[in-house]
Amino acid sequence: MIVVKVGGSAGIDYDAVCADMAARWTAGERLILVHGGSGETNRVAEALGHPPRFVTSPSGYTSRFTDRQTLEIFEMVYCGKMNKGIVERLQRLGVNAVGLSGLDGRIFEGRHKDSVRAVENGKVKVLRGDHTGTVERVNTGLLELLLSAGYLPVLTPPASSYEGVAINVDGDRAAAALAVALKAEALLLLSNVPGLLRAYPDEGSLIREIPAGDVEQYLEFAQDRMKKKVLGAAEAVQGGVRRVIFGDARAGQPVSAALAGAGTVVS
Ligand SMILES: Nc1ncnc2c1ncn2[C@@H]1O[C@H](COP(=O)(O)OP(=O)(O)OP(=O)(O)O)[C@@H](O)[C@H]1O
Numbered sequence: 001m002i003v004v005k006v007g008g009s010a011g012i013d014y015d016a017v018c019a020d021m022a023a024r025w026t027a028g029e030r031l032i033l034v035h036g037g038s039g040e041t042n043r044v045a046e047a048l049g050h051p052p053r054f055v056t057s058p059s060g061y062t063s064r065f066t067d068r069q070t071l072e073i074f075e076m077v078y079c080g081k082m083n084k085g086i087v088e089r090l091q092r093l094g095v096n097a098v099g100l101s102g103l104d105g106r107i108f109e110g111r112h113k114d115s116v117r118a119v120e121n122g123k124v125k126v127l128r129g130d131h132t133g134t135v136e137r138v139n140t141g142l143l144e145l146l147l148s149a150g151y152l153p154v155l156t157p158p159a160s161s162y163e164g165v166a167i168n169v170d171g172d173r174a175a176a177a178l179a180v181a182l183k184a185e186a187l188l189l190l191s192n193v194p195g196l197l198r199a200y201p202d203e204g205s206l207i208r209e210i211p212a213g214d215v216e217q218y219l220e221f222a223q224d225r226m227k228k229k230v231l232g233a234a235e236a237v238q239g240g241v242r243r244v245i246f247g248d249a250r251a252g253q254p255v256s257a258a259l260a261g262a263g264t265v266v267s
Pocket of ligand 1: 037198
């Protein structure tokens with residue numbers, strides 16, 4: 001089993017990702033696709049007059065403050081436009097893809113965090129009314145059911161809280177939890193950069209290999225949103241996934257290239 005997470009930042013070539021996935025799936029590989037949608041969510045939120053608000057925790061992690069209205073916009077884009085766009089591409093390529101959010105069948109489940117500590121103007125504030133959380137449980141039974149019947153699952157946040165409330169969760173960490181739960185042999189985290197860069201945004205500074213036990217030391221190179229990816233990679237390898245690859249989804253055959261060792265390989 002290979003879990004592929006493709007981000008939602010500008011420049012990602014979804015046609016290339018889907019064509020590569022379809023070829024590998026048709027050849028008999030077991031795959032699951034998880035996707036993001038942050039870039040499009042920001043655009044739609046602006047257009048709807050509810051601009052995105054990003055907050056930074058005292059430990060330096062950036063996240064989207066997700067009030068109820070933001071959650072609804074997030075769902076429109078992630079579960080609607082992005083998910084159906086990917087499912088349609090795969091269907092056109094002859095793959096019977098099924099698009100589901102983590103809320104459906106509680107595929108991704110975790111604790112609802114209603115408040116977040118954020119640093120604003122040098123002060124730590126507690127913001128309430130946040131609909132976020134972290135995936136702690138994965139409904140592998142439902143996914144196995146789909147896979148064994150020949151369907152390729154295309155998954156996206158939000159997740160379900162234990163009380164059944166939709167919560168915004170980080171897609172990279174959700175994909176990591178999924179890869180661990182399914183005992184995947186590899187987790188690919190594909191985005192609009194060649195991999196983890198030592199001196200972002202210099203693409204010549206690509207880090208080629210990271211020993212599995214050292215991932216957390218590489219957090220220092222990751223800025224803002226890349227930190228969650230590095231954290232996801234650490235969680236996956238600690239959970240037994242043998243290879244995590246940060247790869248480039250902007251062109252070519254993103255899945256095959258990453259599996260062949262392009263990008264940053266954590267193993
Ligand atoms: N050291 C680094 N190396 C590579 N990219 C970095 C680094 N530090 C920060 N970044 C940024 O991290 C971004 C990738 O994270 P981001 O969460 O935006 O992507 P995504 O997975 O495509 O999106 P989504 O949240 O929609 O799934 C890159 O576009 C880059 O701007």
